[in-house]
Amino acid sequence: MSSNMASSSAGSGDSSAARKNSKRPKYSKFTQQELPACKPILTPGWVISTFLIVSVIFIPLGVISLFASQDVVEIVDRYDNDCIPAPARTNKVAFIQGAAPKSCNRTLTVTKRMKQPIYVYYQLENFYQNHRRYVKSRSDSQLRSPKFENQISACKPEDDAGGKPIVPCGLIAWSLFNDTYTLSRNNTPLAVNKKGIAWKSDKEHKFGNKVFPKNFQKGNLTGGATLNPDIPLSEQEDLIVWMRTAALPTFRKLYGKIETDLENGDTIQVTLQNNYNTYSFSGKKKLVLSTTSWLGGKNDFLGIAYLTVGGICFFLALAFTIMYLVKPRRLGDPSYLSWNRNPGGGR
Amino acid sequence: MVRSSSLNGDSSASHRRTPSRTVTLGHIQPQAPSCRTVYCNDRDSNMPVRFKGNSISTTKYNVFTFLPKGLFEQFRRIANIYFLGISCLSLTPISPVSPITNVAPLSMVLLVSLIKEAFEDWKRFQNDMSINNSTVEILQGQQWVPIPWRKLQVGDIVKIKQDAFFPADILFLSSTNPDGICYVETANLDGETNLKIRKALERTWDYLVPEKASEFKGEIQCEQPNNSLYTFTGNLVVQKQTLPLSPDQLLLRGCSLRNTEYIVGAVVFTGHETKVMMNAMNAPSKRSTLEKKLDKLIITIFCVLLTMCLIGAIGCSIVTDREDLYLGLQKSDWEYHNRLAIGFFTFFTLITLFSSIIPISLYVSIEMIKFIQSTQFINRDLNMYHAETNTPALARTSNLNEELGQVEYIFSDKTGTLTRNLMEFFKCSIGGISYGCGVTEIERGIAQRNGLKVHEEERSTGAIREKGFNFDDPRLMRGAWRNEPDPDLCKELFRCLAICHTVLPEGDESPEKIVYQAASPDEAALVTAAKNFGFFFYRRTPTTVYVRESHVEKMGKIQDVAYEILNVLEFNSTRKRQSVVCRYPDGRLVLYCKGADNVIFERLADGMDDVRKVTREHLEHFGSSGLRTLCLAYRDLDPETYNSWNEKFIQAKSALRDREKKLDEVFACNLINNDMKQFIISSETDAIREAEERGDQVEIARVIKEEVKKELRKSLEEAQLYMHTVAGPKLALVIDGKCLMYALDPSLRVTLLSLSLNCTSVVCCRVSPLQKAQVTSLVRKGAKKITLSIGDGANDVSMIQAAHVGIGISGMEGMQAVMASDFAIAQFRFLTDLLLVHGRWSYLRICKVVMYFFYKNLTFTLTQFWFTFRTGFSGQRFYDDWFQSLYNVFFTALPVIVLGLFEKDVSASLSKRYPELYREGIRNSFFKWRVVAVWATSAVYQSLVCYLFVTTSSFGAINSSGKIFGLWDVSTLVFTCLVIAVNVRILLMSNSITRWHYITVGGSILAWLVFAFVYCGITTSRDRNENVYFVIYVLMSTFYFYFTLLLIPAVSLLGDFIYQWVERWFYPYDYQIVQEIHRHESDASKADHLEIENELTPQEARSYAISQLPRELSKHTGFAFDSPGYESFFASQLGVYAPQKAWDVARRASMRSRPKVPKK
Secondary structure (H helix, E strand, O other): OHHHHHHHHHOOOOHHHHHHHOOOOOOOOOOOOOOOEEOOOOOHHHHHHHHHHHHHHHHHHHHHHHHHHHHOOEEEEEOOOOOOOHHHHHHHHHHHHOOOOOEEEEEEEOOOOEOOOEEEEEEEOOOOOOOHHHHOOOOHHHHHOHHHOOOOHHHOOOOEEOOEEOEOOOHHHHOOOOOEEEEEEOOEEEOEEOOOOOOHHHHHHHOOOOOOOEOOOOOOOOOOOOOOOOOOHHHOHHHHHHHOOOOOOOEEEEEEEEOOOEOOOOEEEEEEEOOOOOHHHOOOEEEEEEOOEOOEOOOHHHHHHHHHHHHHHHHHHHHHHHHHHHOOOOOOOHHHOHHHHOOOOOO | OHHHHHHHHHHHHHHHHOOOOOOOOOOOOOOOOOEEEEEOOOHHHHHHHOOOOOOOOOOOOOOOOHHHHHHHHHOOOHHHHHHHHHHHHHHOOOOOOOOHHHHHHHHHHHHHHHHHHHHHHHHHHHHHHHHHOOEEEEEEOOEEEEEEHHHOOOOOEEEEEOOOEOOOEEEEEEEOOHHHEEEEEOHHHHOOOOEEEEEOOHHHOOOOOHHHHOOOOEEEEEEOOOOOOOOOOEEEEEOOEEEEEOHHHEEOOOOEEEOOOEEEEEEEEOHHHOHHHHOOOOOOOOOOHHHHHHHHHHHHHHHHHHHHHHHHHHHHHHHOOOOOHHHOOOOOOHHHOOHHHHHHHHHHHHHHHOHHHOOOOHHHHHHHHHHHHHHHHHOOOHHHOEOOOOEOOEEOOOOOOHHHHOOOEEEEOOHHHHOOOOOEEEEEEEOOEEEOOOOOHHHHHHHHHOOOOOOOOOOOOOOOOEOOEOOOOOOOHHHHHHHOOOHHHHHHHHHHHHHOOOOEEEOOOOOOOOEEEOOOHHHHHHHHHHHHOOEEEEEEOOOEEEEEEEOOOOOOOEEEEEEEEEEEEOOOOOOOEEEEEEEOOOOOEEEEEEEOHHHHHHHEOOOOHHHHHHHHHHHHHHHHOOOEEEEEEEEEEOHHHHHHHHHHHHHHOOOOOOOEOOOOEEEEEEOOOHHHHHHHHHHHOOOOEEEOOOOOOOEEEEOOOOOOHHHHHHHHHHHHHHHHHOOOOOEEEEEEHHHHHHHOOHHHHHHHHHHHHHOOEEEEEOOOHHHHHHHHHHHHHHOOOOEEEEEOOHHHHHHHHHOOEEEEEOOOOOOHHHHHOOEEEOOOOHHHHHHHHHHHHHHHHHHHHHHHHHHHHHHHHHHHHHHHHOOOOOOOOOOOHHHHHHHHHHHOOHHHHHHHHHOOOOOHHHHHHOHHHHHHHHOOOOOOHHHHHHHHHHHHHHHHHHHHHHHHHOOOOOOOOOOOOOHHHHHHHHHHHHHHHHHHHHHHHOOOEEHHHHHHHHHHHHHHHHHHHHHHHOOOOOOOOOOOOOHHHHHHOOHHHHHHHHHHHHHHHHHHHHHHHHHHHHOOOHHHHHHHHOOOOOOOOOOOHHHHHHOOOHHHHHHHHHHHHHHOOOOOHHHHHHOOOHHHHHHHHHOOOOOOOOOOOOOOOOOOOOOOOOEO
C-alpha cells in the first residue's frame, strides 16, 4: 500500500503519471450532456405545415373509409317488442318464461342491392356481457381439453349439475343466445350458413375438438340454448361466437351468412323463435342483415372522424396563417421575456 | 482501586468538556467496567477480557438479514406499503384483477431496489475485506511478523512504517525520529492535511528494535472506548512506575504516519472500538422541496382515486339488478339483498382495479435519474473541474439535484470562499509607513467604475512571485529595509513572521524547495513572506525554530539562528490572536503576537498615538481595497515576569494577560477576486440575492453599532422607511455580529427578516458560526424560501447544515465544510454552473418526469374508469392482467428516464447567458397546480379519445368476413393506441430529442408489440382464462386496426399539440423565447473543452504552478477530496469502487478553526 501511495504522490513531477493521477473527468458527450440532439421549436412554419400534412393525409383516408362504409347495406329490425303478442305485452317476462308458442314472423325489405355474402347478426342491447361476474364465469381449460373437465372453480354458480361438472360450464355458456332465424325470399328459403362465423383461432385452439357438452343446461335454473352433446365444442360455432364476450352492453354477434345476392326490392320473411329472455332486464333484440366492405361493416364513425380531424387541421392551418399574416409575433422577441415585461419583477 | 475511580472521574469530565455530538453505535456499551487494562505484548493476559477483534464490518446486512431488513427498509416508503396493501387485496375474491397485476410491478420495483442495496452492500463488504486483509507487522517473539489487520489484538506491539495507516488506536511508544516524535496526518478524520506532531513518553523511547521491544511489558490503564477524537486519558505502568498518558501518545486509526521512518506502538483499541469507527455516523438526509410537493401530489391522486372508487361503488349499488338473469344471482347470494354491501365491496374492488393511478415506479425512476445526474453529470462536468487543485465537483447526495434549480437565497461565507482562499502577502505597513505597490482587483474595479484609466503596474524585473507572495517594493526587498527609517522594527516584524506560527517545513531545507505545511494558507503565506525578506524558516523541532537570517548585520551575510520556543499560545476564535514566547540564542526573551486588529490594538502599550493613528488609516485603506489584514506585535520580556507568568500558565493554562509593547506593522494579503466578480455580475441581473455578499452595491444602508435593542429597532425601521422612500433599485444591508445578536432576538426578528428580504443583499460581518446558522434558518423558516449556503471552513458547517442546500468548497481550508455539505465544488465560481446549469436542468427534468408519470398513469387508469361505466360498475378489468402490470414498469418506463437524463430547454451556455431563466425555478413554474391541471386535462382528453373512438368504431363488423370484436380485442386495441400515444407524447414534450429518445420510444412500442405477439401466441396448461389468446393476430388481420392506429394517437396528441402551440405563441415561457432567439445557433459552445484544458495562459500557468507548490509533498491530499469516508479511502488505494458513505467524523465542536481575520 505504501508503495502505491508513494508512486501516486511522486507523480506530480512526472507528467504522464500526473495525467494518470488526474481526477479530471474523462470527456464524453454523455457526461458533458452534449449528445447530439434535435431541438424542435414550434415555429409557425412547423405548426402550419404539421397541420397541413395531417389534413392532407386524413381527408383522403376519411373519404376512403366513408366510401367503404357507404357501400355497406345494412338492414336492422328490432323485434323484441313486436314478437310478443299484443295481449301478453303487459307481462313480457311471464310470456317469455311461459310455454306459449314463441314463433314470430317478420318481413324485411331490401332497399339496395346486397351482394353476397350477406351476414346475419343478432344485436342485444343493455346486456352486460362485460359484467365482472359474467366475464369470469368460464373455464377455458375445460373448453380446450377433456382432461380439465373438472376445472370448474371459476364457473359458479353454473359449475355443476348434481355434483357432475357441466361442460361448458359458467354463466356465459349457460346464457347462450337461443333465438333462431329462418329466412326466406319470396317463399323460397334462404340458406343461412352457420359455418365459419367464429374466429379461426377460437375454433382451433380455444375450443377442443374432443370436448363434448355434458350436463349442459341440466342445472336448477333454465338458461339459454342447449347444445347437441354429440358435436364437439369446436364445431359449435354459435357457442364460440357467444363466448367471445362483447366489450360493451350493446353488441352484435354473428349468426350466419347468406351466400346469395339480394336484389333491391326483395322482401325477406323471417320466421324467428323468440326464446331468449331479455325482457327481465329490458334488453332490446335486433336482427341485422349486412354486407361488408374491405373495412368491415357499416362504420361511418371512422370516416367522419378522419374527415373532421383533417378538416379541423386544415382550418387551423388556415387560421394560423391568417393570424400570422395579420398580427405576426416576431420569433424570439425579447420583449416577451418576463424580465423585460415587468422590470424588477424578480422581487 | 483508587486509581481506577479517579480515572473514571477524569474520563467523564472529559466527556463533559467536549461538546461534540455524542454518537454511540448501538452495540457498543462503553460504561462497564469504567476503565480498561491492557497488558502490552502479552496476549495470554489479555485473553480473559475478550477485547473485540480488529476486523470491521460496515455492511448494512448479512446473508441472513438481507431479505427481512432490506424489505423492511423498502416498505418504509408509503407507495410500497400502498402497493403491498393492494396486492393483498388482489389476493381476495373481491379483486377483479389477478394478483399478478399489482404484485408484478411491486416486485419489480422491490427487486430493482434490493439489487441496488445488495450491490452497494457487496461493495462495502469488499472494502471491509480489503481493509481487514491489509497487513501490519507485529512483534512475535523477537521479530516483526506481518499479519492481516483483522488478526490484530489489543496489547500487540506493532510497527508502522512511513506513509502507512494505523490499523487501530495505538499507544505511541517509540519512533525513529529523535526526541520520540512522529508526524501524523489526520486527513481522514477531520480532513486537515497539515501534519500533527505526536510525542512518545520519554520512558519508552528505547523500545524500537525488536529485541528491545520484546522486553517491553507495560500495563496500560485507560478509558473505555469512546468517540471523542481529541481526548484520551490513561496511565502506562512500566516497571511499577505509573506514567500519565495524554492524546499526544495516541495514534488514531485512520491517520497515517508521515516523515517518520517507522514507529512502534501498542494497540489499545481495535476494530469497532477505535475512535474513528465510533465516530461514524450517517449524514442526516435532506429531502428536496420538490419531493415534499410531490407527496402532496400523490395525496391528491389518492383522493382522486378514492373519489373514482366512490362513484363506482355508488353506481354499482344502484345499477346492480337482480333481474339480470345472466348474472345468475340467486336469492342465496348476499348481493341479492344488500345494496350497501354491494357498494362496500365494489369500493375495494375498484381500488385494486384503479391502483395503477398511483405511479409505483415513480420514486424508483426519480431516484435512478437523480443518481445518474449526480454521478455522471455533476461529478464529471469538465466545466466544474478545477485543474489547479485537480478537483472535480462532487455531489455527496443525489437527493437535492432539483433543489439546486430553485434556490432563492444564497448564504455565502465571505472572503475566504469568494477568494478561493489563495493568500498572498501583498502590502504591509511598518511603524506608520505603508509598503507594497500592488494594485488590488477591487481598486482596479473602483477605478474603472470611476472612469479612471487603470495604469497597469509595472513590476520591477526582479520582483519575486511565488505561491503566497505577491509583494513588491524596492524599499524592503533584498535587504533594502536596512536603509529604512526603522530597520529594527522591520527586523522584528520579519522575525515575528518567521517565528510566530505553527507551520511545519517539509522537504529540502533550501529556500527554493522547502514546502510549508500550514493549517491555513495565510500562515503559509506569512512564512513565505519572511523567507523572501531574508528570514528563512527551515526547521522545527518541538522546542526550537531554526531561521536562516540574511542581511541582518550586513548585506549578504547568512546566519543560522535557533530560537527556543518556550510557549505557544495557539490561535482560537475567542482570543483571535496567536502568541509565541521564544528565547534568542543570547538569552533575550521575546513575545511575538499576531492577530486581529481590534485585539492587538487593545493590547498595545500606551504612547505613540500618531503611529497608531497612521496605522489605523492604513488598515482601513487596505481593508477597503479588499485585503485581509492582520496585526503583529512583540514585547520584550524580562525573565522574572516570564517566569512568574510561565508558572501561572503551566498551572492553570490560563490566558495571557500581558500588555504588549507596541509594534505596529500591518500585514495584508491580497484577495484574488476575479472569480467572485463573475458571479456578482450575473447575480446583479439575476433574481438570486446574495446575502452576506460583499459590498459593491449602489447604495448601502448602514446599520451598525447600536447595541441597545430600541435603537436597533429604530434604525431597522428607519432603514425600512428609507427603503420605501428611495427608489434606488439595489440596496444592501450591512450588519455586524454584535448588532445581529440583538437583531436576532425574537422581538426584532420579523423586522430584520422583512428588511433583509427587501434588500438586494445583506452583509453580516464578524458573525459567529452559530449566528450564521441562525440567519440561515431565519430566512429558511421565516421566509419559507429555498436557501443555499456555501462555505469552505469549519465555521461554516452549521450554516451549511442549516440551509436547504449546503455547498462546501473543497479548497484549502480543510474538509469540514465539505464533509457537512451536500455538494462540494472546487471554486466559488462553479456555483454558477451548479445552479444555473445543473440545478436548472435537474429541476426542469424532474418536473417533467413527475408530470409525465402523473399523466401516463392517469390516462391509463381513466380509460379503465370510463369502461367501468359501461360494465354496470361491476369492476370488470378492461385490460389483461399482464398488460396492466407491465404498462408501468416496461412499456412506458424507459423513455421517461431518458427524458429525465437528456432534457434540455436551452444549452448550458445560454443558461448562463440568461441567468434570468433561473427565475422559472424559483417561481416553481413547472410544478404548479396549474401545470398539474393542464396535464390532468390532457390525460382526460386522451383517455376519452382512446376509449370512445375505439369502442364506438368497433361496434359492427370489422373485416370483410363480417366478424365481430370481443372485449379483449377492443381492450388490446385501446391499449395499443394508448402505448403509442403516451410514448410519442414524450417526444412532443421534449425540447431536445436525442437518438436515445427515438430508441427508447420506438423500443417501448416495439417491446409492447413483441410482448403481445409472444403473449397472445402461447397457451399454457394453467387455468388461466386465455382471454387475449391470438387477439393481436386477429387485430392485425384487419384494415380497421391500422386505420384506428393512425387516427387515435394522432387525435389524442393533436390536442396537446394545439395547446403547446397556443401556449408558446401567446403566453411563451422565457426559455421558449430564448430558444427562438438562438434557434439558428448550433450548440457549439462547449466543443472547446479539450483545448481550454491544454492551453494555459501564462497567468494560469503561473497560478497552476503556484498552487502545486504546497501540495506536492503532501502526498495524499488527493484522497482528502474524493474520499469523504474512511473506508472508500482504502478502497481507492486498491482500485475498488466504494459507494460514498458519510463517515462523518468532521462534525464536532472541537474543530479547529482557522485564524480568521475579519474583513475591514
